Amino acid sequence: MDSSLFTHKSSLKVTLLGTGTSGGVPSLGCQCEVCRSQDPRDHRLRCVALVESATTRILIDCGPDIRQQLMPLPFKPFDAILMTHIHYDHVGGIDDLRPFSVFGPIRLYGDEKTCKHVRNIMPYCFGEHLYPGVPRLELHKIEPHVPLHVGDINIMPIQVMHGKMPILGFRIGSFAYITDMKTIGDEELPYLEGVETLVVNALRFEKEHHSHQLVADAALFARRIGAKHTYITHVCHHIGLYDEAQRRMPEGLNLAYDGEVLQCP
Template structure:
């Protein structure tokens, strides 16, 4: 979750999002940015329904996401809005595009195009902070849109054994160094990473593994 005093943005809503949100104050979610439509990133959207008490929830994603969610959750996106299933979450879909500038509340962001094997997905930049998950590769042209990022959250599946759609720790380190991030947090890891503290000892300075409930403070530009 990206949060300021006035604005709250959720990135993805996986199957355990209800449990994850129990630890934070119950107040409005101003927007949900979806990286891609795989179930482990959208399977918990229905559990956002309690937050609809504050108004409709705006969900942002690329064309694959906004075209696919109505098929995945048809009861949430009826062709006739007046026929919304009673009690279903009130959601509004917004299609966004890589490299364009957007703003929700007082938070500005730019979608970045990365590849999850052969599937195009989105990462997001928020000023000096960037969030990328499920990436296997990224085109050279994307690095220009990440110039100046100082804090990076990025996926790093495990230390060894190449995966067809996720990068390894060594790949993530290389990407971070090319971007020039001062500090990088690894997410979307498997149990093969090992125990958190022991795994961190294997990383270079400026890199560490994230964990559930971790809070990172970023200075606004």
């Protein structure tokens, strides 16, 4: 496989703006020790990552907490919004991006199914006669294994399975971001060769889930691709208190937290 597909021109800064599962943490109505914790690392917004090079700015997913997540950041344009899949906790904040229309169209990239569903759930953003103030959205269909070039960043979409639903993960240089994965086909593994920094989902330690990995699954996957540094995201309150959960993590795995910044060469 052509190694140039996995290179980029400058180092990457990755900010994990959200590391929580679909309901976030604290969970509504729950009084467990995690949901009552005062440790900010136990407070988890829905999963979003910001990837930045020297000249390019990309969001991965845009969940319903995006306004809160972006408010502390500089108000600058995004070159792309990558969408892993259509579930609400990953796309429910697209309308909140409307202020960024002052910089031009908001470019959303997803597979055919995701792009189709965005049109269906936000019909007021598409068509000939748009009302004033509507988000200016551009949908771009992407496919697994077809490289995408945004600014100085090269992106390789890959396919993983969210239960029985195929969704996208993204390889960017030596960094890979995968969320909501249950399984992955052997044919995808060559596209992850050489990944050094991996962000991947694991819902909790125990109790099997039909469409999400557990921590042991994530550890096995990280070892399988040879990642040097692995960060666990898309976590629910059942993971336990941050310090205790981190001590339980298998060797080489770290429990990610909201606001964590990763430097990827």
